[in-house]
Amino acid sequence: MSETTSTTGTATAPVADNTRPLSSEPKGKTGAARILAGRDAITIYALIAFLIYAAIAIPRFASPVTTGFLLLDVIPVLLIAMPMTLIIITGEIDLSVASIAGLTSALMGVLWAGGMDIWLVLAISLLAGLAAGMFNGFLIAVLGLPSLAVTIGTLALFRGLALVIIGDNAVANFPKALTAFFTSKLGGTGIPTVMVGVVLIIVFFGVLLHFTPFGRGLYAIGYSKEAASFVGIRVARSKFWLYVASGVVSALAGIYWTLRYTSARSDNASGLELAVIAAVLLGGVSIFGGKGSIPGVIAGVLLIGTLNYALRLARVSDVVLITVTGLLLIVSVVAPSIGSAIKQWRHTRRVRRSFIGSNT
Amino acid sequence: MTGAALGALLLTTITSSLTALRVDKFWQQAIVGVLILTAIIIDRVASLRTAKKLRISEARNV
Numbered sequence: 001m002s003e004t005t006s007t008t009g010t011a012t013a014p015v016a017d018n019t020r021p022l023s024s025e026p027k028g029k030t031g032a033a034r035i036l037a038g039r040d041a042i043t044i045y046a047l048i049a050f051l052i053y054a055a056i057a058i059p060r061f062a063s064p065v066t067t068g069f070l071l072l073d074v075i076p077v078l079l080i081a082m083p084m085t086l087i088i089i090t091g092e093i094d095l096s097v098a099s100i101a102g103l104t105s106a107l108m109g110v111l112w113a114g115g116m117d118i119w120l121v122l123a124i125s126l127l128a129g130l131a132a133g134m135f136n137g138f139l140i141a142v143l144g145l146p147s148l149a150v151t152i153g154t155l156a157l158f159r160g161l162a163l164v165i166i167g168d169n170a171v172a173n174f175p176k177a178l179t180a181f182f183t184s185k186l187g188g189t190g191i192p193t194v195m196v197g198v199v200l201i202i203v204f205f206g207v208l209l210h211f212t213p214f215g216r217g218l219y220a221i222g223y224s225k226e227a228a229s230f231v232g233i234r235v236a237r238s239k240f241w242l243y244v245a246s247g248v249v250s251a252l253a254g255i256y257w258t259l260r261y262t263s264a265r266s267d268n269a270s271g272l273e274l275a276v277i278a279a280v281l282l283g284g285v286s287i288f289g290g291k292g293s294i295p296g297v298i299a300g301v302l303l304i305g306t307l308n309y310a311l312r313l314a315r316v317s318d319v320v321l322i323t324v325t326g327l328l329l330i331v332s333v334v335a336p337s338i339g340s341a342i343k344q345w346r347h348t349r350r351v352r353r354s355f356i357g358s359n360t
Numbered sequence: 361m362t363g364a365a366l367g368a369l370l371l372t373t374i375t376s377s378l379t380a381l382r383v384d385k386f387w388q389q390a391i392v393g394v395l396i397l398t399a400i401i402i403d404r405v406a407s408l409r410t411a412k413k414l415r416i417s418e419a420r421n422v
Contacts, residue, residue, distance in 0.1 A: 139397070139400075139401075143401065143404060144404070145400050145401065145404055146400070149396070149400045150397065150400060152396060153393050153394075153396035153397035153400060154393060154397070155393070156389055156390070156392050156393030156396060157389075157390055157393025157394060157396075157397065158393070159389055159393075160386075160387070160388070160389030160390025160391070160392065160393050161390050163386040163387075163389055163390070164384075164386050164387055164390055167386050
């Protein structure tokens with residue numbers, strides 16, 4: 001083993017400076033340093049730092065009421081961010097999530113107003129999300145169309161279908177017991193009861209991404225589709241199921257939205273896709289694919305959520321709020337590319353130096 | 361560039377003509393969505409055909 005590496009090393013790398021031992025060469029981050037100084041860890045530190053700051057500096061922030069309202073507001077984004085993370089890691093995107101949520105909301109309203117049993121309504125709404133996801137998945141994975149173009153098309157299509165189904169009406173007379181359940185809290189902690197289900201979904205996607213061959217394969221697809229298919233990853237099939245999962249979770253978010261605000265309208269959750277993508281990118285997922293983790297994304301979603309909540313509590317106007325979110329997003333996208341540009345520059349400088357050193 | 365401008369013009373024309381044709385206003389957005397998807401699919405089919413034709417003509421020349 002050591003013999004083969006040394007022979008190939010001298011054969012292919014004439015640049016190598018033999019006078020210095022290998023251990024003195026700069027290495028990539030490994031072990032604990034990689035986890036503690038990674039891109040997603042930085043988001044987690046930022047979240048913790050901001051939570052501590054807000055608890056001290058902003059009056060009325062540190063209370064169970066905060067936990068409750070903050071989590072209730074953040075749940076739709078948190079839910080959809082899970083499949084979105086997996087999709088962006090494969091180097092694709094899904095812009096139709098908010099429209100699927102709107103479509104399920106409209107469908108729920110019409111079916112419930114038509115006198116159907118509420119559980120049947122919920123089941124049909126979930127199936128509608130599944131079908132919408134399969135439609136996206138078919139166009140992208142089977143026909144091989146670009147996901148950005150397809151989901152822009154279905155963004156208009158699904159929102160349009162929601163309008164066709166419910167028009168400009170709103171349905172609001174959902175069963176009291178159910179809507180009360182969706183805003184109820186776990187004892188005095190202020191944590192919403194629905195959070196239990198949300199945590200289960202997060203754990204599902206976290207385990208799927210980080211601990212299964214399927215999930216590890218998604219990173220490979222994000223780095224290089226060709227290489228991934230050569231090592232035996234079923235690229236098209238993985239993508240198809242990701243879009244199905246995205247459709248189902250978006251339907252869940254649509255159901256949550258309808259019952260939390262007790263209102264089924266065609267424009268429910270509109271514009272949510274941008275909030276989700278912003279949070280996912282802030283959580284350290286690379287828009288070019290191949291990089292990212294679930295803990296980072298959770299921190300990203302919570303960071304934007306807390307920031308909005310705290311600024312609103314401090315009576316900062318909505319305009320400033322949107323500006324702050326936008327700035328955060330730009331920083332989170334630009335900072336890693338500046339970092340990698342610096343790394344590249346230092347690398348070329350080192351190579352050039354060792355060339356000059358070996359010539360003299 | 362010209363293609364993008366033409367596309368924008370076409371979409372606007374379609375939206376106004378849908379109104380002129382008295383299509384139900386709730387259907388308009390759905391129709392726009394279907395048109396976008398159709399355009400992408402036609403583009404894909406056309407490029408696949410061109411690729412196939414090129415391959416056949418190359419095979420003949422060899």
